[in-house]
Amino acid sequence: MSKNTISWATNFDNLINCPLGLTIFSKYLKEIYAHENMDFYQNILAFEKLPSLKKFCSIYNEFVLESLINLDSNLVKDFREKKEKLEIEQNEENYDQILIDKDSLSGQKDHVYKLMKSDCYPRFLKSERYRVLVGKENSDNTKD
Secondary structure, rough: OOOOOHHHOOHHHHHHHHHHHHHHHHHHHHHOOOHHHHHHHHHHHHHHHOHHHHHHHHHHHHHHOOOOOOOOHHHHHHHHHHHHHHHHOOOOOOOOOOOOOOOOHHHHHHHHHHHHHHHHHHHHHHHHHHHHHHHHHHHHHHHH
């Protein structure tokens, strides 16, 4: 078991930046029917690494258009307007790839991050799944 398990309780970033923590938290989110938030967040992180109109539209169509995530109306409107503007630019300029600001979805990403941190994360820390992991880590540490 990872020595990081207990540190996950000290900071949400410790949890989601640890590959094992991310995997376990994602499984927990599936159990509570909230995995779309992490999927959305991870898709935006991937978009930020390699921004493209195709990825931008894919995120919009998969998560926003289908209402899979809980964004306030201003964030949805902002997303939609950016998407429409980018599509118009692409048609007018006939570029294969429009330059897109990698931070163009930062508001949406931050919103979902805060939602997971304030709602799902505290529930995860109280979950049986997490308590069992911490118990295993504590028992492993006493054997050392």
